[in-house]
Amino acid sequence: MKEWRRLVSSFSYALQGIVQTVKTQRNMQIHVAFAVLALAAAWxxxxxxxxxxxxxxxxxxxxxxxxxxxxxxxxxDLSSPEWHAKAKTAKDACAGAVLVAAVLSVVIGVAVFGPPLWGKLTVWLAV
Ligand SMILES: Nc1ncnc2c1ncn2[C@@H]1O[C@H](COP(=O)(O)OP(=O)(O)OP(=O)(O)O)[C@@H](O)[C@H]1O
Structure with a gap:
């Protein structure tokens, strides 16, 4: 029973982490907006x-x-509130990781949505 409760609370903390990030991080709000758009377009x-x-x-x-x-x-920010070269390396590398994934998702988006969107456009233009 205790194990079960611990599992539920760790799941709840993880959800809090996601909700808090969406509430406070502008970039995350942009990612969520694009995800909603992409899923609506897929449908x-x-x-x-x-x-x-x-x-x-x-x-x-x-x-x-x-x-x-x-x-x-x-x-x-907690461990190095002052400027530090290693803090810069850590933050820039992590931001770079997000950028790599965002570029990959644009490539996937163009490959997945490009042909059917083009198909719709040509039908509309032909009318
Ligand atoms: N303590 C620090 N030492 C050295 N460079 C830092 C430090 N804090 C931030 N920087 C530099 O400033 C950049 C922006 O940092 P910041 O913490 O404002 O993040 P951000 O990318 O603007 O994210 P967000 O807008 O989500 O807060 C970092 O990528 C890094 O190059």
């Missing part, structure tokens, strides 16, 4: 299941890295 364009999984994968990757980035920023 509208009737994207095949395999491609929807790719979209979910890129959303999860960007969100996960933004959460790690937020955690690292908080830890660095």
């Amino acid at each position: 509208w364009l009737r994207i095949p299941r395999g491609d929807v999984l790719l979209v979910f994968f890129s959303i999860a990757l960007v969100w996960a890295l933004e959460l790690v980035n937020t955690a690292l920023e908080a830890a660095v």
